Amino acid sequence: MTTALGEKIKAIIRANGPVSITDYFSLCLADPQHGYYKTREPFGRLGDFVTAPEVSQLFGEMIGVFMVHAWQRHGTPPDVRLVEIGPGRGTMMADMLRVIAKLAPPLYDAMSMHLVETSERLQGFQRQTLDVHGDKISWHSDFDDVPAGFTLLAANELFDAIPIRQFVRTANGFRERTVGLDVNDELTFTAGVASLDPELLPEGPLPPVGTIFEIAPARQAVMTTICDRLAAHGGTALVIDYGHMATGFGDTLQAVRMHEYDPPLDHPGEADLTSHVDFQHLAETALASGLHINGCCHQGDFLIGLGLLERAAALGRDHDAAMQEGIRAAAERLAGAGEGKMGELFKVLAVSSPAIDLLPFRQVR
Numbered sequence: 001m002t003t004a005l006g007e008k009i010k011a012i013i014r015a016n017g018p019v020s021i022t023d024y025f026s027l028c029l030a031d032p033q034h035g036y037y038k039t040r041e042p043f044g045r046l047g048d049f050v051t052a053p054e055v056s057q058l059f060g061e062m063i064g065v066f067m068v069h070a071w072q073r074h075g076t077p078p079d080v081r082l083v084e085i086g087p088g089r090g091t092m093m094a095d096m097l098r099v100i101a102k103l104a105p106p107l108y109d110a111m112s113m114h115l116v117e118t119s120e121r122l123q124g125f126q127r128q129t130l131d132v133h134g135d136k137i138s139w140h141s142d143f144d145d146v147p148a149g150f151t152l153l154a155a156n157e158l159f160d161a162i163p164i165r166q167f168v169r170t171a172n173g174f175r176e177r178t179v180g181l182d183v184n185d186e187l188t189f190t191a192g193v194a195s196l197d198p199e200l201l202p203e204g205p206l207p208p209v210g211t212i213f214e215i216a217p218a219r220q221a222v223m224t225t226i227c228d229r230l231a232a233h234g235g236t237a238l239v240i241d242y243g244h245m246a247t248g249f250g251d252t253l254q255a256v257r258m259h260e261y262d263p264p265l266d267h268p269g270e271a272d273l274t275s276h277v278d279f280q281h282l283a284e285t286a287l288a289s290g291l292h293i294n295g296c297c298h299q300g301d302f303l304i305g306l307g308l309l310e311r312a313a314a315l316g317r318d319h320d321a322a323m324q325e326g327i328r329a330a331a332e333r334l335a336g337a338g339e340g341k342m343g344e345l346f347k348v349l350a351v352s353s354p355a356i357d358l359l360p361f362r363q364v365r
Helices: 004-016 021-030 057-071 091-103 107-111 120-129 131-136 217-233 279-288 301-305 309-316 321-335
Strands: 082-087 112-116 137-140 151-156 165-170 173-181 187-195 212-215 235-242 254-257 261-263 270-274 292-298 348-352
Touching: 004 021, 004 187, 021 165, 021 173, 021 217, 057 091, 057 151, 057 235, 057 301, 057 309, 057 321, 057 348, 082 091, 082 120, 091 107, 091 112, 091 120, 112 131, 120 131, 131 137, 131 254, 137 173, 151 217, 165 187, 217 235, 217 279, 217 348, 235 261, 261 279, 261 321, 279 348, 292 301, 301 321, 301 348, 309 321
Parallel strands: 082 112, 082 151, 112 137, 151 235
Antiparallel strands: 165 173, 165 212, 173 187, 235 348, 254 261, 254 270, 292 348
16 A cells, blocks of 8 residues: 555655655655645644644634733834744634734734745635735745844744654664665665764763654754844744653654554655654754743643633633533643643743743743
């Protein structure tokens, strides 16, 4: 059993030898003919996964509250760019803007909104979702095209979809993990020739042979681009994704297909491919650009600290018991811990220039 993209990847391997995890990841998501994001409708209940903004309007509303707070802490600058990279269907931006317009009309009136989106198909959804905001919104295929100036930026589930490199510990040190063909002509993981700079490894004894270590130079490059913009023009960026707060060993490459985990080599192009985000590395990247780290915490602590539970109660106040229960369950899914919930698995990192104190981080420290 294989896919059209699987056959294409096999042909590439036969012609050129095994491909790196980075190249496999890129082909699966972005191949012009068969790539997952080019051909599938990934979001929502009919797609392969549900993102936090699609769970409930509460999520985007809390991000909107945070952006108003950050703007105030920065001294209410008059000319603001509100940027979202990888905005999905535009749901989070719509919920953010509703809150910003209500809480801070001067901010809403004075700012321009910028969506960084490479998919024309998703741009179409976003234009429908955000139609009410008219010409205040601009679309860009590249972050560098966003006009320079003071920036408030949100990136929800952006970094997990940027390809990683994997290295596997062998008897001869760490070697880059690749995708090749086995004796039955099926895709399989193999060890390539490229080695890893030992400086990149976490401190401590070497792990057993077979252990995986992941690095993400492409994620680092995106984070650096964002941070350099903030360092030059001022602002705050909020990064939300699933991942870990401390760099460590382990294989986090995973595929999701129809809301179920799928072996990463089984359905290339037909499953979403992601890996966990190393938040320690993102924070170190921001520090290297001269930015202030406001904090990094669990999504649940972040949302509750911004008033998620109070907003959920207010949202349900004039509704029947079934509606109230639905709102409560959505809040629990966003902020709770355990299987099927996002509160602990997802982390939130905020970085600023110049250094400012931001809720809820100064309380979590």
